[in-house]
Amino acid sequence: MQIEVMFRLILENPPKGVDFALQKGRGSAYETIQKQRSAGKNLEFEFALAIKAGDKAAPEFTGPLVHGPPGKRFVYLDIGTYAGQTDSCWSRRLKVPLSGISRAMLEAPVGLEIRIPGAGKDGGPNCGTVKPFTGWKLRHK
Numbered sequence: 001m002q003i004e005v006m007f008r009l010i011l012e013n014p015p016k017g018v019d020f021a022l023q024k025g026r027g028s029a030y031e032t033i034q035k036q037r038s039a040g041k042n043l044e045f046e047f048a049l050a051i052k053a054g055d056k057a058a059p060e061f062t063g064p065l066v067h068g069p070p071g072k073r074f075v076y077l078d079i080g081t082y083a084g085q086t087d088s089c090w091s092r093r094l095k096v097p098l099s100g101i102s103r104a105m106l107e108a109p110v111g112l113e114i115r116i117p118g119a120g121k122d123g124g125p126n127c128g129t130v131k132p133f134t135g136w137k138l139r140h141k
Helices: none
Strands: 002-012 019-024 031-037 043-052 074-080 091-097 112-117
Touching (some): 031 043
Parallel strands (some): 002 112
Antiparallel strands (some): 019 031
16 A cells, blocks of 8 residues: 655745756656746745555655665756756756655645755755755644
8 A cells, every 4th residue: 555645845936947857767768847937036846656555664765756876865956957947058857866755744634845945056056965954844734
């Protein structure tokens, strides 16, 4: 039996005029979902992830939005050309780890959220693995 948990990813103040989208699938056959163009204000992405039933201390996430091996799962946020913006000068991905989430957190009915910086040190879209990674928190309604 699998359960689903709701997640909210808040990308804070990303550079204007750049497309961002969640990556669904892998390889060259992936698709982008929830594509949004930044106006320089926060962008929000909401999605559900399945969790395999089991007695492991750390949950095992599954589904088309989940990437990486067990114990090191993450979701991708595609940026610029990777998000389908053909006229963009940016071709980046942001890896958002699914670590630090306990089974007790998953039992809360409100879901989980994370706030991450939208701009990198170079002034362009943040990319690579989220740093600093503050972790997922219980969502505020």
